Amino acid sequence: MSHRRAKGIEYDDDEVADYSDEYAEDTQKQQGMYCSLRKLSPEDQVRMHEGKAQVKKALGSSYSVSDKEIEEALWHYYYDVSKSVSYLKNLRPPQQPKKPKQASRFDQAANSAASTQKRKPDATGTHFSFVSARDFFKDTPWLQLPDHRRGNITLEPVVPRLRLLGGSSKPSSKLAALAAARKKKEEEKRAAAMPAIDTSAQQQLPDRAISLLDRLGSRASGESNTEKNAHLSAPSGHVSEKFQPRSYPVRPRKEPSSSRPEEPKETATPAPEPTKLEPLPDIKAEPSTFARIMVGAHPSSHGIHNRSKEGSFFSIPYADDPEFTKRNPFTGPSPDDVVVNAQSKGVKSDKQKAKPKEAERITNGISHVDHGKSTLMGRLLYDLKVIDQRSLDKLRKEADAIGKSSFALAWVMDQTSEERSRGVTVDIATNSFETEKTRFTILDAPGHRDFIPNMIAGASQADFAILVVDAGTNSFESGLKGQTKEHALLVRSMGVQRLIVAVNKMDMVSWSEGRFQEISQQMSAFLTSAGFQPKNVTFVPCSGLTGGNVVNPPPEGTMLWYTGQTLVQELDASETTKRAIEQPLRLSIFDIFRGGVTNPLSVAGRIAAGSLQVGDQVLVMPSGEKATIKGIEIDNGAADWAVAGQMVTLHLTDIDPVHLRYGDVLCSPSNPIKNVKSFTAKILAFEHVLPMSVEVHQGRLNVAATVSRLVAVLDKSTGEVTKKKPRAVQPGAVARVVVELENAIPLEGRVILRAGGSTVAAGLIESSS
Amino acid sequence: MTDRRRINPPPGGTHPPIFASTLSTPSALRPQRPTRTRQPSELRKIFLQTSLVPSASGSAYLELSPSSPPSAPPSSAAYNPSALKLTCTIHGPHPLPRSAPYTPHLHLSTTLKFAPFATRQRRGYIRDAAERDLAAHLETALRGVVIGERWPKSGVDVVVTVLEGEEDGWWGDDVGGGEGAGGGGKGIGGGWGLMSVLAGAITCASAAMADAGIDCVDLVAGGVAGVVVEAGRTTKGKGKSGEAGLGTVVLDPCPAEHEEVRAAAVVGYLAGRDEITELWVKGDVGADAEILIEKAVEAAVSSRTVLVEAVREAAQAKFIQPAENGAAVGSKKGAGSATADVVMSG
Structure with missing residues (x-):
């Protein structure tokens, strides 16, 4: 912070220096420093010489004007000879009373222009004379404004603009000359009469009021606005007689007050009593330092101009400074814009990133009850080292204790006591494992007919399914009559196209090729009729209990006839399905967790379409409530975003848990589901x-x-x-x-x-x- | 429930501190008493400029410079000579809210507020009775000039902020520096400063009205005159009271400069039509109320010159492209007449 400030100060100093340089340059120019002809270009020099000759000729001998003055005038008028001549004529009164030519009104106007112009450097000079204020605000750059932004142009009205308005620098009529003479006389008189006033002040009050009023009127109109003066005084006829014309009608109230004994006499005095000092010319004050700061940044001329240009917004005086705009925090995109931009960009890049890695697949294990899904899943997890030996040993021990030692692997997936005691899967269990190429999430769906709804829930999330069939005699046939068929139909109608048929319990039929072929034929006939394409169906013989041909190849010498791949290799080889990433968000709530300390409300589910990220707002349907995503977990690891196809756990806030139920759909508020x-x-x-x-x-x-x-x-x-x-x-x-x-x-x-x-x-x- | 979100000032207001070291005896303090160096008919100089606030439709800033700048720099901010600084902003004409009843005229609402630091006696943030009173006076003054029929169902907000207000008397009287004799030693009071504030507010608001482009029949200028008793002349004045008044009549009285102000009058005066839209006389005028009012009108006429000048400047800046050096000299002539038209036609 301190570093930045120090930098700022340095920078301001530079700024000050820059400005003063500019000023110096300007004033130099204005003070007539054209004249070092060294600076003139050759063209200009030629024009200067020609112009000089013409001017000299026009002026004749009656004017004594130096070459330097002529050059200066030419420079100022951009080599306009006639203007320069009139300026120079005005500059020096002719030595002879008789002029060669009467100056036209236009020339005189130009002439007065010249005088204003000549005064300009003075104005700037006055500017610079505010040294004390300048020193005082030395480090504040906004006081070092360029000339045109300065506020104190009040000098301009003070200079006799009479000439500009009147168009002529000398009294235009005899009338006016008379008036001027009279005024002068009156001033002398007034000066003489001054001491007498104070003593007689009280007696003369009403009278003084009249005279002052008159005089004020004349001053107001005469001094500041000749035209108005002429306009007003014209109808009044005898202007020469009483040249303090009343600019305002006489107030009738005068008459009643004149009923007093003394006053008629006083008012009757022909010439108004000359009064004391003139307050009027001085009554307009220079702005104080405070006022200069108040209005200085906003000189009336430029201020109004700016306002009309920029509408009614408040303009900061130094806003045009390039250095200011460089530092202006509002020039760049706002923090919100930055976030929004990043979000829109981020979603895109997320997708790009997600694509090569979109190896995530969801596998659903389905089969008739007791065909060994859970065991096969447990085997997969165990062989892929998702669960360690120690916990499997523990499960084995527990399974031994209730006399179901073969269920140990199944218990990896079936974790509730009901499932374990009954030996069937009731609810869907999910787990995930990784192969070299792909990351899988497996869903273990129940096989029992009573739990078909749960199986549907699982199947609806799956990319492809592993249909587990029991190779054992009778088991397969009963299964085919039972849920094997129904499951196959269901997963097909859920949109699952790819199916791996794992012919399980091959160890029970001593890895017989005949049995495998028989099952394959029957199944493929059925599956084809159910709508599966033969190329999307693969048959893999395996044994979940022993682990043969699941992850590891089958035991030596048992299945020489089989040349295909293991189950996991088959899983790896399966094609990825397309994800609806571009679609609006749809996430069906699969599970709801409540009561966590850091995350009091979490939901889990698979993103069916779209994408989401932390901080997004989602709409929960059918309740129509909105929630905000506080955090995203994918496979027990926090993530910033998730895309379609992923199983996620979302930590939600800003929503009452009563609005969330199993099966509700989270969707994007902009594209809600109906x-x-x-x-x-x-x-x-x-x-x-x-x-x-x-x-x-x-x-x-x-x-x-x-x-x-x-x-x-x-x-x-x-x-x-x-x-x-x-x-x-x-x-x-x-x-x-x-x-x-x-x-x-x-x-x-x-x-x-x-x-x-x-x-x-x-x-x-x-x-x- | 107390307000804990803001740091509130003491409820009664505070004074700028006056330290004992700077307070010597009353006799030592007395030479510091300002005196009127102006002539009785001389006004303080006025600075007036419009278009101060870009976001408002019209605005003006008015400043009365202190008439007698102190010879030595004041030892404390508390000793600053009394002066007047105020701004006026005008918003509108804008449509009245739906809830407002129908009005065929322009609805004028005036607000006058002293900044908390405007006077030695600090002001609160809520408008007090004096401020509301001044606002009512200001509204009366403006109502007479605005051509309200041209804006039915609309309103204009006139907001005057007094940044530095005229004091009601010399601060030395307040701290006991004044003498018992004459009118001194009474302490400050009487509200004489408000008269100058009102006059200034009228002039400033008129300029802001012109800046906002609201149709008016004329420019209204405020003027104030007062009957004062000078220290040396007290007895004499009293003796003469039967004849010609109680004291001297001065234009633009600065209460701090006078031992005592007997009476004062403020007028809002339309010089072009010779009309008075606002008149406020206060104090013991005696039989010469008319003289006092005449003087106030005189003051208004004087201040009008500044007002006209300011309005013309504003109009020039508004209607002519700001001239580059002398380039627009020719058009300036036309501008002058155009401006005169604006002012006169009103």
């Missing part, structure tokens, strides 16, 4: 669809609804209407239906319709209201 009460959807029916009551699922959201109308049955491939107003939609058919919701909820994109514990249809919302 609350939907009814919608038209194109559905793929899994079972018979009649006008009936259903449950609409999307992510965590689920709400009771009715299929109110079946609009049409569509062609599966072309989408054309094949039958209007059907009575029912057959399983496997595509139809357009209208669904009325009980509550308005934010819905977009894909939905699942379930009824009576099974999935009835999956749909894509076409229009909503």
Whole structure:
């Protein structure tokens, strides 16, 4: 700080020096220092010589004017000979009384111009004579203003502008000459009569009032404005008789007061009693130092000019100074602008950064119950060193204690006591791991039919799915009849296209190629019918319990027939899906955490579209409340921003927790998601669809609804209407239906319709209201 | 609940300190008493300039220079000779708020406020009775010149800020420096300074009105005259009171310079129409009230010259491009007449 200030002072000093140099230069010029002809260009010298000769000729011999004066005049009038001549004529009275030529009015006007001009340097001189004030404010640069910005132009009216206005420097009429003579006489008289006044003051009061009034009138009009004077005095006729013309009508009140005994006599005295000192010429004061500061920065001429130019804003006197603008904090973008610019830029760069790194994928493990999803997930995590040996040992011990030692790995994902005691996954568990290329988040979805809604919630967030099927005899078949089929249909209708079928428990069938092929064929037949493209489906034999072909290759000599990749390699090879980063923000709340000390309210979910960063404001739908993002956590690490496709935990502020529920959607306030009460959807029916009551699922959201109308049955491939107003939609058919919701909820994109514990249809919302 | 957000001054106001070291005996203090060096009919010099505040539609600054500058620099700021400095800003004409009832005339609202430091007796931030009174007087003076019919449903705010106010008397009287004899030793009071302030405010507001371009029938100039009793002439004056008055009638009295002010009159005078829009007489005038008023009119006529000059300057600056050196000499002539027109037509 002190450093800066010191710099500022130095700088100001420079400024002072600069200005004074300028001034010195100016005054020098103005004081007629054209005359060192050394400075003149050759052209100017020629013109000067020619002009001089002409002027001399015009002046003739009657004027004694030096060459230097002529040059000076020419310089000032830019070699205008006639102007210079008239100026010089005025400068020196002719030696002979008879002039060669009567000067025209124009010349005289020019002449007076010349006199004003000549006075100019004086004015500046007066300027500089305020040495005390200048010294006093030496370090304040705004007093060192250039001449044209100075306030004290009050000198100008003081100089006899009479001549400018009158146009002639000498009395123009006999009348005026008479008046002038009379005035002079009166002044002498007045000077003589002065001492007598004081004693007689009291008796003469009314009289003096009249005379003074008259005189004031004459002064006011005569001194400052000849034209007005002429105008006023013209009608009054005998101007020569009483040349103190009343500029204002006589006041009638005079008459009553004249009823006093003495006064008629006094007023009757023919010539007004001459009175004392003239107050009027002096009554206009020079501004004091204070006034100079008050108005000095704002000389009337330039001030008003500026005002009209800049509107009615207050202009700082030194605002035009380039040095000031350089330092002016308002010249650059405001701090807000900086932030906004950075934000807009930042979002862009975030995306650019995100793209190469957009390896983040969400994998959903799905299968029929007990086919070993959780175990497979636990194996993945364990082999990839996400969980250490020690905690796995602990889980093993606990699992041994209740006689389910094979569940140890599954318990990595299934952490609640209910899940552990029942041995099934109930709610979605998430965990993440990293391979060399990619970062994965895995969701372990429940397989049991009772927990299908939870599975939908998980599947809706997934980029691709691992369908786990049990290779064991009977298990596979029962699964295919059970949830394996439903899950596959669900993930497909949720928009998941890529599927890895992990044929699990291969160790149970002693890594038999036959069994693997059999399962592959059956599954691919089914999956193709469900809408998966064969190239997007991969089959990987593995064993979650032993870890064969999950991360590590299968045990030596067990699976010589298999030439494909391990599960993890397969995951790595899967293509990345496109992220809707450019779209407005959509984040479905998957989980809500409350009661943290530093972050009392946090929500977790996957950003479906858009991007967000710390400090953003988000709108929570359906409640319509706004919240501010205080912090972002990605994989237990703080982050400044997040983009579509990432699983994030957001710490929110400025919102009451009652407005947040599972399944609510966070969106950008500028592009909010609509609350939907009814919608038209194109559905793929899994079972018979009649006008009936259903449950609409999307992510965590689920709400009771009715299929109110079946609009049409569509062609599966072309989408054309094949039958209007059907009575029912057959399983496997595509139809357009209208669904009325009980509550308005934010819905977009894909939905699942379930009824009576099974999935009835999956749909894509076409229009909503 | 006390106001804890601001640092509030003592409620009663404060004086600039006068230290005992500078206060000698009354007799030593007495030579410092200012005396009137002007002639009775001579006004103090006036500085008046318009267009002071760019954000206002019209503004003016008026200053009365102290008539008798001290021979030696004052030992304390408290001893400064009394003078007058005030600014007037005019905002408008602007539409009246919707809530205001319909008015066919220009609604004039005047505010006069002394700066807290304007006089030796400090003023509060709330307008006191004297300030409201002055504002009412000022409004009366201006109401007579403004052509209000031209702005129905609109208002004009006239705000006068007194930066340095005329004192009501010599400060020495206040601190006991005055003598018991004559009118001295009474302490300051009487509000005589307010008269000069009002006269100045009228003149200044008139200039600001012209600057704001509000139609007026004429320029109104303020003038003040007073009946004063000089120290030496006290007895004589009293003796003569039956004949010609109680004391001397002076123009533009500065209360600090006189032993006692008996009466004073302020007028707002339209010289062009010979009309008085505002008259305020105070004190014991005796039978000669008319003389006093005549004198006040005289003072108004004198101050009008400065007013006219200031308005013309402002008009020139406004309507002519600021001339570069002597370039616009030819047009200046035209400007003079144009300005005269502006002033006269009003």
